[in-house]
Amino acid sequence: MADGSPTALTLVKSPSPAAQAPRRRRRRPSTSWLAALPLFLLVALAFGLPALAMTDGAFTVADGGYGLDNLERSVDGAYATALLGSVKLSALTAAAGTVFGLFLAQAVVSSRGRALREAVLTASGVLANFGGVPLAFAFVATLGNAGVLTTELGLADHGWSLYGFWGLTLTYLYFLVPLMVLTVAPALDGLRVQWREAAHDNGATAWQYWRHVGIPVLLPSLLGGFVLLFGSAFAAYATAAAMVGSSVPLVTLQIADALSGNVLVGQENVALALSLDMVVVAALVMAVHLPLQRRSTRWLA
Numbered sequence: 425m426a427d428g429s430p431t432a433l434t435l436v437k438s439p440s441p442a443a444q445a446p447r448r449r450r451r452r453p454s455t456s457w458l459a460a461l462p463l464f465l466l467v468a469l470a471f472g473l474p475a476l477a478m479t480d481g482a483f484t485v486a487d488g489g490y491g492l493d494n495l496e497r498s499v500d501g502a503y504a505t506a507l508l509g510s511v512k513l514s515a516l517t518a519a520a521g522t523v524f525g526l527f528l529a530q531a532v533v534s535s536r537g538r539a540l541r542e543a544v545l546t547a548s549g550v551l552a553n554f555g556g557v558p559l560a561f562a563f564v565a566t567l568g569n570a571g572v573l574t575t576e577l578g579l580a581d582h583g584w585s586l587y588g589f590w591g592l593t594l595t596y597l598y599f600l601v602p603l604m605v606l607t608v609a610p611a612l613d614g615l616r617v618q619w620r621e622a623a624h625d626n627g628a629t630a631w632q633y634w635r636h637v638g639i640p641v642l643l644p645s646l647l648g649g650f651v652l653l654f655g656s657a658f659a660a661y662a663t664a665a666a667m668v669g670s671s672v673p674l675v676t677l678q679i680a681d682a683l684s685g686n687v688l689v690g691q692e693n694v695a696l697a698l699s700l701d702m703v704v705v706a707a708l709v710m711a712v713h714l715p716l717q718r719r720s721t722r723w724l725a
Contacts, residue, residue, distance in 0.1 A: 475703070481696035494697035503698060506673040510658055511705075513589065513674065517596040518653035522646060524597070525604025532605070533612040545609065548602035555599050556662035563595050564667060587668050595663060600653045607652060611645035651713040655706055675702060 485491040497503065532544045566573050567586045574580055585591060615638060623633040639646075661676040670677060675698055682695035 478696050478699050478703075481693050482700040484693055494693045495700070497694050498697035498701055502673070503675075503678055503694070506675045506678040507698070507701060509673040510675040513593065513596070513672075514654045514657040517593055517600055517657045518650050520593075521597055521600035521604050521653045522650045525601045525649070526608055526646065528601065529605045529609045529612055533609060545606065548605040551602040552599055552606060555660065557666045559595065559598060560663045560666035563591075563598075567591070567594075587671055589672055592664055592668055592672055595667065596657050596660065600657060603656060604649050604653060607649040608642070608645055611642055615641065648713050651709050655709045655713075658705065658709075659702070 482494055483490045483492070485493045499507065528544075532541050535541060563571075563586060565571055567579070567584075568574060569580065569586070571586070574584065574586075586595075619637050620633055623637060628636070659676070661680070664672065664674055665677060665680065670681070679695045679698045679702075682691040682698065
């Protein structure tokens, strides 16, 4: 057939695969991190420089060189007793705060009164941050040697003393229990009603439900709350300093005495070594808390 005929076949050269593929654009480096630059600078100035100064002082010995003398002294003698005392007090108050906080949070979450729930959670937010000298003064005025309840109930006749280990334990629970309520209440809200209904339909009792369903699901949150309470009690200083002084051996009180020279002069670097010990304990606590928190979020999401 002649060219130009309607039935003529026109051969069109197909484009190459390289031409068909869309051109890849080079990704420009993201600059979104610049928005967080002021935060990074603040963290570096507020935490980084003090941490470097603390580490440098902890390893600086008397002759100006570097060694492990201060660290060895920080885990020996009275300093070791104070460190163990802080761990004991923190573990005990964290365990008690976890149990009491769980029961209180469950009572609030399961109640039908919205006003009660909001009131308890609001009060917990206030009391969890109420500490220091005002808290010590409140307990001294209430349960001290001449406190209102001590006088009215005759507690002194039964051997009660606020200025000891158990008195300090009771004082710490005042702000640790509300902190646990705030921590575990969202986890309790995450327990689905269908789980309880399914357990009930299958003949399970309330105890069996909590044993096989509720507690296993809440366990990461409970352990995470325990770790958080432990860290809060371990780092507390002002309440113990104002209420018991040096009658209860605590590492925070030992650091203050070493820095101020109340016991021995020239122990500033030992105090920095004790502070480094506390940082190590806090790092271990956070290393346990963060994975537990992520696991709890995955279960309750």
